[in-house]
Amino acid sequence: MKSVVDELEALLGPNRTIHSRDALLAWECDGFTIHREPPLAVVFPESTTEVQAVLRILSKNGVPFVPRGAGTCLSGGPTPVGPSVVVELARMNRVLDVDAVDRSALVQPGVVNLDLTTHVKHLSLHYAPDPSSQSVCTIGGNVAENSGGPHCFKYGMTVDHLIGATVVLPDGQLAQLGTESGPRPPQGLDLLGVFCGSEGTFGICTEIRVRLSTDQPAVRTLLASFADMTSACRAVSDIVGRGLVPAALEILDQATIRAVEASVYKAGYPEDAAAVLLVEFDGEEETLDEEAGQTRQVFAHHDALRIEEATDPRERLRLWKGRKGAFGAMGRLSTDLYVLDGVVPRTKLVEALEGIYAIGKKHFVVLTNVFHAGDGNLHPNISYDGRNTEETARVVQAGHEILELCVKLGGSVSGEHGIGTEKINHMPLMYRPQDLDVMARVRRAFDKEGLCNPGKVLPNRSACAESQKWPAMIARVLGEDAAR
Amino acid sequence: MSELRPASASEVASMLRDLASAKTSVRIRGLGTRDRLCVPAPKGAAILSLRAMSAIERLEPDDLTCSVQPGVTCRQLADALTRAQLELDCLDADDLGTIGGLYASDPLPAASPHAASPRSTLLGIDGALMEGLEFRSGARVVKSVAGFDVHRLLVGSRGRLFAATLLHLKLRPAPKAKVAFESPPSDVVLATKLLHTLRIDASSPKRLMLLRENGVAMVCGVASGNPRQVASLLVRHGLREATAAKRPHLSAPDVGHELVVGCVRPSRLLDLVAALPAEAPLLAHGGGHFETMLTPSRSDALVAAMPRIGGHAVVALGANARIGVGTHLDVGAERLQRELRSALDPRALLA
Numbered sequence: 001m002k003s004v005v006d007e008l009e010a011l012l013g014p015n016r017t018i019h020s021r022d023a024l025l026a027w028e029c030d031g032f033t034i035h036r037e038p039p040l041a042v043v044f045p046e047s048t049t050e051v052q053a054v055l056r057i058l059s060k061n062g063v064p065f066v067p068r069g070a071g072t073c074l075s076g077g078p079t080p081v082g083p084s085v086v087v088e089l090a091r092m093n094r095v096l097d098v099d100a101v102d103r104s105a106l107v108q109p110g111v112v113n114l115d116l117t118t119h120v121k122h123l124s125l126h127y128a129p130d131p132s133s134q135s136v137c138t139i140g141g142n143v144a145e146n147s148g149g150p151h152c153f154k155y156g157m158t159v160d161h162l163i164g165a166t167v168v169l170p171d172g173q174l175a176q177l178g179t180e181s182g183p184r185p186p187q188g189l190d191l192l193g194v195f196c197g198s199e200g201t202f203g204i205c206t207e208i209r210v211r212l213s214t215d216q217p218a219v220r221t222l223l224a225s226f227a228d229m230t231s232a233c234r235a236v237s238d239i240v241g242r243g244l245v246p247a248a249l250e251i252l253d254q255a256t257i258r259a260v261e262a263s264v265y266k267a268g269y270p271e272d273a274a275a276v277l278l279v280e281f282d283g284e285e286e287t288l289d290e291e292a293g294q295t296r297q298v299f300a301h302h303d304a305l306r307i308e309e310a311t312d313p314r315e316r317l318r319l320w321k322g323r324k325g326a327f328g329a330m331g332r333l334s335t336d337l338y339v340l341d342g343v344v345p346r347t348k349l350v351e352a353l354e355g356i357y358a359i360g361k362k363h364f365v366v367l368t369n370v371f372h373a374g375d376g377n378l379h380p381n382i383s384y385d386g387r388n389t390e391e392t393a394r395v396v397q398a399g400h401e402i403l404e405l406c407v408k409l410g411g412s413v414s415g416e417h418g419i420g421t422e423k424i425n426h427m428p429l430m431y432r433p434q435d436l437d438v439m440a441r442v443r444r445a446f447d448k449e450g451l452c453n454p455g456k457v458l459p460n461r462s463a464c465a466e467s468q469k470w471p472a473m474i475a476r477v478l479g480e481d482a483a484r
Numbered sequence: 485m486s487e488l489r490p491a492s493a494s495e496v497a498s499m500l501r502d503l504a505s506a507k508t509s510v511r512i513r514g515l516g517t518r519d520r521l522c523v524p525a526p527k528g529a530a531i532l533s534l535r536a537m538s539a540i541e542r543l544e545p546d547d548l549t550c551s552v553q554p555g556v557t558c559r560q561l562a563d564a565l566t567r568a569q570l571e572l573d574c575l576d577a578d579d580l581g582t583i584g585g586l587y588a589s590d591p592l593p594a595a596s597p598h599a600a601s602p603r604s605t606l607l608g609i610d611g612a613l614m615e616g617l618e619f620r621s622g623a624r625v626v627k628s629v630a631g632f633d634v635h636r637l638l639v640g641s642r643g644r645l646f647a648a649t650l651l652h653l654k655l656r657p658a659p660k661a662k663v664a665f666e667s668p669p670s671d672v673v674l675a676t677k678l679l680h681t682l683r684i685d686a687s688s689p690k691r692l693m694l695l696r697e698n699g700v701a702m703v704c705g706v707a708s709g710n711p712r713q714v715a716s717l718l719v720r721h722g723l724r725e726a727t728a729a730k731r732p733h734l735s736a737p738d739v740g741h742e743l744v745v746g747c748v749r750p751s752r753l754l755d756l757v758a759a760l761p762a763e764a765p766l767l768a769h770g771g772g773h774f775e776t777m778l779t780p781s782r783s784d785a786l787v788a789a790m791p792r793i794g795g796h797a798v799v800a801l802g803a804n805a806r807i808g809v810g811t812h813l814d815v816g817a818e819r820l821q822r823e824l825r826s827a828l829d830p831r832a833l834l835a
């Protein structure tokens with residue numbers, strides 16, 4: 001009998017079907033390296049029709065699959081749980097259409113976020129959601145995670161920039177979500193809204209129509225340093241309290257500043273500061289003067305140590321370089337990095353940070369903080385050596401307590417990185433069994449057989465029963481001989 | 485038809501549970517201001533009105549969020565937000581209905597490319613399924629991607645999936661200036677050109693509409709933001725301040741006519757105009773939503789023309805049998821809608 005891999009190879013050819021064990025190690029994890037599991041095979045479809053054909057083969061054989069973009073996810077989303085086939089979409093990377101009048105673009109899911117902005121730059125347009133990984137991550141991954149970024153404070157998350165999507169459902173059927181002109185047809189449900197952020201568990205999007213934004217005529221970036229974190233957080237509250245709407249409001253703590261300054265991302269941040277606050281406004285030049293002036297007043301009121309203001313693009317790039325490179329700079333501190341992603345109401349930032357530092361101390365972990373302060377979206381980063389199992393266990397425990405704290409303060413366990421496998425056990429902190437039950441029903445409406453990225457987002461009560469089916473599944477996918 | 489008026493989430497759940505056991509169909513409503521836009525409830529259906537649940541439970545100006553019961557009226561929330569110098573992007577203070585009704589009917593997805601649609605301002609809900617199960621989705625904070633966003637299914641669901649018993653909403657600081665504007669009257673081609681120019685302006689107005697009535701067209705809306713920015717926008721595009729903002733909807737249709745709503749890519753607006761009789765009123769929003777009034781035969785002709793134009797059109801108000809007549813959804817989307825309904829309301833009792 002033909003194995004599933006044989007069928008996939010017959011469809012896509014040997015160059016687009018990988019199943020050698022060594023090669024598969026490249027797909028054993030994403031940015032959440034604590035969870036590793038190689039897939040049984042990886043396939044590289046290049047069109048919607050090919051994705052449909054792949055999913056038909058897999059669903060006919062009852063084989064679970066995992067969609068994957070660039071693999072930059074930080075919560076284990078594209079990492080298999082149990083025997084599965086990875087459907088990698090990075091080769092579907094064409095911008096299919098740009099409509100300058102409608103301000104929209106139709107893209108394949110493997111288009112890299114920043115490449116889209118580069119593609120439409122000559123039209124004075126850009127794609128607003130800007131995760132810090134934007135030079136690598138794909139729009140398909142962004143849709144699946146409902147990704148955010150520094151500029152989401154003013155411009156919103158990925159879901160706010162979606163108009164429509166072509167989705168291949170797990171059994172291979174196509175569905176058009178949204179419309180060409182708006183996210184919801186007048187007689188329909190907001191299917192696109194619920195698909196966005198489903199972490200690759202509802203189907204594979206193969207074409208996405210996104211909204212493009214007009215470039216603002218001018219941008220003003222300010223950086224203030226503070227002697228303590230509390231002042232930096234209070235300055236954020238004051239800026240928002242004055243009715244100002246900056247495009248971005250980002251804070252880096254001292255440990256992050258020092259890691260950045262010692263790295264290739266060196267941006268000239270003052271290393272003696274306990275925190276720096278990066279604030280950016282965009283709009284018309286004359287209004288920016290006023291907004292920057294008011295922001296300087298706020299900084300002064302909170303005893304800023306130093307204030308810098310970028311008035312030209314080079315200076316702006318420098319100020320942002322440290323923020324954008326912060327995660328990369330952590331590589332200097334240890335071999336592995338666990339990036340957390342909790343959210344608290346902005347008014348609880350000070351309390352949350354105090355608690356987070358205390359948790360770090362309690363578990364003797366190296367903890368740094370860089371975060372989207374405007375949204376109260378914290379990224380406590382824990383640097384550790386993943387080869388040390390005792391240290392890793394402390395890191396995981398500290399992470400759990402931090403997220404517990406965020407929920408206790410009225411927040412969420414994830415602001416933008418998703419649940420994946422990383423936070424699956426944290427879901428009950430936020431949701432009761434009946435809440436999870438309703439989510440599971442919605443998931444089943446998209447994926448009756450549970451083949452699409454299983455083991456993610458919702459704690460699985462039947463995991464044990466599922467795992468008993470694995471040996472037979474492996475034999476089906478690889479063939480009896482290979483599976484042995 | 486009896487009208488039930490629960491006063492709390494648990495009362496909603498227990499009433500729904502009882503009705504489910506009795507296999508009674510239910511129409512969920514707020515104040516009922518949008519009833520005429522719905523296919524009439526089946527005979528014998530119970531009416532579950534959420535009007536008594538009218539408390540603003542939480543308003544946090546510093547966190548830019550609030551939690552409101554579904555029976556809070558749009559006017560009530562608008563007043564509270566004005567006092568706190570906040571705004572909810574998709575809120576129309578002149579809307580006579582409730583907040584629950586606003587989100588469940590989503591009468592106006594994004595009013596302009598720069599305005600947040602109801603989808604973007606709904607952070608989470610507490611809700612109850614027809615079987616009486618109370619659930620929660622989303623969060624109260626401005627940003628959360630934890631779990632599947634079941635709450636987004638409220639938007640446009642018209643009470644056919646579940647009842648929302650509490651809505652968590654994302655607010656913005658009230659703009660320093662808010663000015664209603666209009667262009668001088670012109671023909672529809674010129675007005676369309678102006679609409680496009682305003683849509684792509686970096687300071688594009690939050691509410692932006694093209695209105696054609698009695699053969700005369702104009703562009704109107706509300707510009708908000710920094711006072712200087714608003715003033716310069718008006719000057720740049722030759723707009724004048726209007727005494728009052730125009731309503732974002734057409735009024736009730738004349739006898740023999742029906743209200744058709746739809747969406748079209750803004751770049752195809754003139755194709756839509758060409759498919760309409762010259763005398764038909766048209767309100768087209770910068771975000772792609774449109775409303776027009778047609779005789780039934782002209783509505784059918786428009787619906788038939790929509791695949792060519794691209795977009796959707798549906799009869800929203802007219803004879804009972806005509807409500808909902810319109811373009812079809814794609815087969816896959818239809819299937820998902822069916823599956824979702826049967827997952828959340830398996831006996832199809834929510835009517």
Ligand SMILES: Cc1cc2nc3c(=O)[nH]c(=O)nc-3n(C[C@H](O)[C@H](O)[C@H](O)COP(=O)(O)OP(=O)(O)OC[C@H]3O[C@@H](n4cnc5c(N)ncnc54)[C@H](O)[C@@H]3O)c2cc1C
Pocket residue numbers: 030031066067068069070071072073074076077078089109130131132133136137138139140141142143144145146147148149150199200201203204205206327328416417453
């Ligand atoms: C240094 C660094 C900085 C980051 N900064 C941010 C940030 O600022 N904001 C933020 O939100 N995130 C950030 N991230 C997280 C990550 O980049 C985002 O989640 C991103 O959207 C993932 O995109 P990807 O292409 O890498 O997707 P992958 O990691 O490959 O996949 C992510 C999820 O999407 C699913 N998926 C992928 N493609 C599809 C598709 N076509 N259809 C259906 N499902 C699909 C996968 O199954 C998986 O569950 C950062 C990550 C790193 C490493």
